[in-house]
Amino acid sequence: MSNQAQEARQALGARLRGFRKDAGFASGRALARALDWQESKVSRLENGKQNASEDDIKIWCAATGQQEHIDDLIATVRHIDELWQEWRRLLQTGAEKRQHQGLQVYAKTKVFRIWHPTVIWGTLQTAEYAAETFRQVVDYYEIPDDAEAATAKRLERQQYLYQGNRIFNVLLSEQALYSNFGGPEVMKGQLDRLLAVMRLPRLSLGLVPRSAPLSIWPGNSFSMFDDKLVLVETYSAEFSVTQPREIELYTKAFELLKQSAVYGSAVRDLIFAAIHHFDQMPTD
Template sequence: MNNQAQETREALGARLRGFRKDAGFSSGRAFAAATGWQESKVSRIENGKQNASEDDIHLWCRLTGHEAEASDLVATVRHIDELWMDWRRVLAAGAENRQKKSLPLYQKTKVFRIWDPNMVWGTIQIAEYAENVFELLSDFHDTPADKEAAVAKRLERQRYLYEGSRIFNVLLGEQALYSNHGGSEVMRAQLDRLLAILALPRLSLGIVPKSAPLAIFTGHAFSMFDDKLVLVETYSAEMTVTQPKEIALYREAFDRHRQSAVYGQAARDLILAAIDHFERLGRESHG
């Protein structure tokens, strides 16, 4: 869980502890007896070690005489959930809904900063590459397989590359050119797509060569939307960063990755080398 989510959860727990004490429950044990919960649950919630559910909040407020404040606290719980979303919960109804939620964010963002050391960024993926990504995601999390609908929504985002005055600063690690999503033919087509977008006037595509001196450790992929929000994807969850101090760190990380990147003809040469690799791979598999 990121710092902002944890701090918010701890602040909520402290507020609930105050409610309990003000209502005359001198100990967590006494309050646990009134709720029918384990005493350890009361302690974990009050110390920010466990998320309180919406039902927990309503019961807590009712027993302590703070029902008028329940709606505000429920909103806080939902905000914590938004800051750290378990993928199985996000994808419970399939990947299409998650892709759909991205569209308003893309619409209002003016400057994008994207770092992915291992994979081609979603908005510049071709359909076949994206299909493979969604297949892997569905299989890993055992969630509904709706790759066609999810791909359609992902491809909708591409219109923002051409509309308005948005600026896209995209950095990929050289490994992203070789991570095989869909086989040699798909990879060659995806790499051809990267060559094509090098000409887009408002998109800057940099590649960090695998042997380039680094100004910061490679780390994980992230997407930064203006200076307001950062999305970080892990194997287990999607983390939303909105705290200014944390956003500033991601901005600094992006700037440091950019110091190691190559652009223009040097980036084109790296992409062409990867295309040559997959052409040879394709010939060998058919030979």
């Protein structure tokens, strides 16, 4: 869980603990007995170890005479939930909806800072490469197969490369050139696409070579939208970072990663080397 989400959950737990004590329940065990809950549940909620449901909030507030706080606490619970969204729930109707939500964020953003250590950033993907990634998403999360629609929605992002005065600062690891999605022909098409977009005046494409000295460990991929939002993806979830001090950490990480990156002709050389690598691979 992100630090922001965990801090919010702990703060909520502290408020619930205060309500319990103010109501005269000397211990979590006493409240658990009154609610017919397990004592461990009360402890986990008060210590920020478990997400509270909206029903939990209503029951807790009713038992402690704090009904006037129900709406406020439910709003807090929903905010915590937004900070950490499980992929299975986010993708329960397929992948297209999530791609559509991304378009709304892109439309509002002026400066993008992107770090992808193993995969080509979605906005720079070809249709074939994107389709293969979505097929894997569908299989992995066992969600409705809307890979074709999701691919089309992802490709809509590319309009923002050419519209307005947006600035795109994109960092990839050299490994991203070799992570094989779809086989040699798909990969060569994707690498050709990178060579083409490098010419865009508002796109800065850097690559961190495999042997480059690092000033910070690579970590997970993340996308920064102005100084307002960072999205971080893991296998189980995507979480949003909006707290200024946490955003500053990602800004610092991006600058440290840039120290290891190469640009311009050095990037083209690395891409040509990757194309040559896939040229040597047998095709089915």
